[in-house]
Amino acid sequence: MIELEGVPELIDPVMVAAFEGWNDAGDAASTAVAHLDREWKGEVFAALDAEDYYDFQVNRPTVFLDNGVRKITWPTTRLSVVRVGGDKPRDLVLVRGIEPSMRWRSFCNELLAFAHELGVEMVVILGALLGDTPHTRPVPVSGVTSDPDLARTMDLEETRYEGPTGIVGILQEACTHAGVPAVSLWAAVPHYVSQPPNPKATLALLNRLEDLIGLRIPLGELPEDARAWQLGVDQLAAEDSEVAEYVQTLEEARDTAELPEASGEAIAREFERYLRRREPGSGPGLATEGGDTAFLRDPGSGRTRPPKPVQPGPESVPGADAAEGPAEEPGEERGEGPAEGSGDGPAEASADGPEGPEGPSPDVDGGAGK
Numbered sequence: 001m002i003e004l005e006g007v008p009e010l011i012d013p014v015m016v017a018a019f020e021g022w023n024d025a026g027d028a029a030s031t032a033v034a035h036l037d038r039e040w041k042g043e044v045f046a047a048l049d050a051e052d053y054y055d056f057q058v059n060r061p062t063v064f065l066d067n068g069v070r071k072i073t074w075p076t077t078r079l080s081v082v083r084v085g086g087d088k089p090r091d092l093v094l095v096r097g098i099e100p101s102m103r104w105r106s107f108c109n110e111l112l113a114f115a116h117e118l119g120v121e122m123v124v125i126l127g128a129l130l131g132d133t134p135h136t137r138p139v140p141v142s143g144v145t146s147d148p149d150l151a152r153t154m155d156l157e158e159t160r161y162e163g164p165t166g167i168v169g170i171l172q173e174a175c176t177h178a179g180v181p182a183v184s185l186w187a188a189v190p191h192y193v194s195q196p197p198n199p200k201a202t203l204a205l206l207n208r209l210e211d212l213i214g215l216r217i218p219l220g221e222l223p224e225d226a227r228a229w230q231l232g233v234d235q236l237a238a239e240d241s242e243v244a245e246y247v248q249t250l251e252e253a254r255d256t257a258e259l260p261e262a263s264g265e266a267i268a269r270e271f272e273r274y275l276r277r278r279e280p281g282s283g284p285g286l287a288t289e290g291g292d293t294a295f296l297r298d299p300g301s302g303r304t305r306p307p308k309p310v311q312p313g314p315e316s317v318p319g320a321d322a323a324e325g326p327a328e329e330p331g332e333e334r335g336e337g338p339a340e341g342s343g344d345g346p347a348e349a350s351a352d353g354p355e356g357p358e359g360p361s362p363d364v365d366g367g368a369g370k
Contacts, residue, residue, distance in 0.1 A: 010081065010091040014213050015115050018126040019077070021099035023166040025189040026198030028128035032205045033096045039218045042080035042094055048110060050074040055101035077107075079114060084215055092215075093118055099167045107167070108174035115180060123175045123182040124212060126205050127168045128198075130191040134250035135233045139204035140188040143212065146176040154212065156183060185209060192246070193233050199225035 016036065018029035036042070050061075059075035077097025084090050093115070100107045115123060133140055144159040145151050151158040161169075168184055175182030185208050187201040203222045210217045237243045 010093070010118055011083075011089050013081075013091045013093050013118055013120050015093040015095060015111075015118075015120045015123045016126065016209065017095035017111070017123065017171065019097055019099045019167050021166070023099060023127040023129075023168040025128040025130045025187075026194055026201055027196035028187050028189060028198050028201035028205060029126035030096060031197060031199075031202045032126050032209070033094050035202065035206065035220070035222065036082060036092065036217065037080055037094050037096065039220060040082035040084060040092070042082045044078050044080045046114065047076050047078045048097070048107065050076040053077075053100035053103055053107050054098065058101055059098050077111075079111075086216075088214075090213070090215060093120060104167060104170050105174070108171050111171065112174060112178050112180065115175075116178075120180065122213075123171070123180055124209060125168050125171055125182065125184045126187075126209070127166075127184060128187045128189050128201055128205070130194055131188040132250055132253075133188045133190055134247050134254055135190045135193055135200070135230060135237075136247065136251060137254050139201050141204045141208040142186050143183055143208065144186070145181075145183045146172060147181060150181050150183065154183070159184075183212065185212070190250075192243070197225075197229075199229050202226075 016033060018024065018033040020027065020030045024030050050056075054075050056075070061072050061074045063070055063072055065071075075098050077095060077100070080094045080096075082092045082094060084092060095111060114120075131140075143154070143156040145154075145156045146159055148158055150156060159172075172182045172184050185205055187205045189198055189201050199222055203219065203226045206217050206219065206222070237247050
C-alpha cells in the first residue's frame with residue numbers, strides 16, 4: 001500500500017467500490033464511482049502498489065507529458081474520501097481501479113485493512129453484467145448479499161450463485177468472512193449495445209445506491225445523458241428491421257415477466273422513489289435515460305442482428321432471460337452479477353443468481369474492457 005495522504009477521521013463511513021474489467025459491462029459501475037468522486041470532490045488518500053497486483057502486459061502503464069516532462073501512470077486501485085454534509089452527514093470511502101491480475105486474497109485483505117482502520121460500517125460493491133434486457137425498459141438492478149440478516153433487514157437477495165466469479169464476488173465473500181456487512185449491486189446492460197458508456201445503467205446503479213445508503217446523490221447531467229443515449233439507440237435500432245424486431249421480442253418477454261410485480265404496492269414504492277430523487281424544479285431522475293453513443297453491430301462479426309447469447313449457466317436477467325454467462329477475457333467478456341428481481345443473480349426468474357455475474361458469453365462482446 002502506498003499512502004498518499006494521512007487517513008482522515010470519518011463520520012459513519014460506507015465504502016463504495018467498483019472495478020474496471022470483467023465485472024463492469026458498459027463501464028457502468030466504474031463510471032458510477034467516478035461520478036461520486038467528481039460530484040463530491042473526492043480526495044485520494046491511498047493507492048495500492050501496482051507492482052503487487054497487476055500484469056503490465058495485460059493492463060499497460062501509460063506515458064504522458066507534464067510541462068514537457070515525460071511521466072508514467074501505472075494501473076492501480078485508488079482510495080478517496082468524500083464528505084457528504086446535510087442534516088445527517090456521512091462520509092464515503094470510494095475505491096476505484098482495475099480488477100487485479102493476481103493475488104486477489106492479498107488485494108482484498110489490503111482493502112479490508114483500510115476499511116477496519118477507517119471504521120467502515122458497510123461495503124457496497126457495484127457491478128454490471130450483459131444480459132437479454134431491452135434498452136427501452138428501466139435497467140434491472142439487483143442487490144445481493146451473503147449475509148442472511150442483512151438480506152432480511154435491507155430487502156436484499158441472499159446469493160446462492162455457484163460458478164466462476166470476479167473480484168466483486170471475491171471481495172464480497174472476504175467482507176463476509178471478516179464480519180463486515182457487504183452488498184453487491186448489479187445492473188443489467190443490453191448485450192446488443194454493450195460498448196461504453198452506458199449512462200442509463202450508471203444512473204440506475206446510483207439510484208439504487210441512493211436508496212441503500214440513504215444519501216441524496218447529485219446526478220448532474222446523467223439524466224440528460226441517459227435520455228440522449230436511449231434516443232440514440234432507438235434511432236439506430238429503427239434503421240434495422242431485424243434489430244427492431246429483436247428489441248420488440250425482448251420488450252414482450254420483459255413485460256410478461258413483470259406483470260405479477262405490477263401490484264399497487266410495487267407502483268407506490270416506485271413513485272416514492274421517484275419523489276425522493278426529483279430535484280426541485282427539475283425533471284425526474286428516472287433510470288429511463290442514457291448516454292449519446294451506441295453501437296448495434298457485433299464488433300467481431302459485423303452482423304447487425306444481435307447474436308443470441310449462449311445460454312448462461314445459473315444466471316440470467318430477470319424478466320428478460322438475462323444472461324451473464326461465462327465470459328471471455330478482457331475486452332470480450334460480459335459483466336458479472338445479478339439483475340434486479342432475479343434473486344441472487346441475473347436470472348430471469350429463476351437462477352440462483354450470482355453474487356456477481358459470473359461470466360460473459362463468448363460470442364458477445366462484453367465491451368467493458370474486462
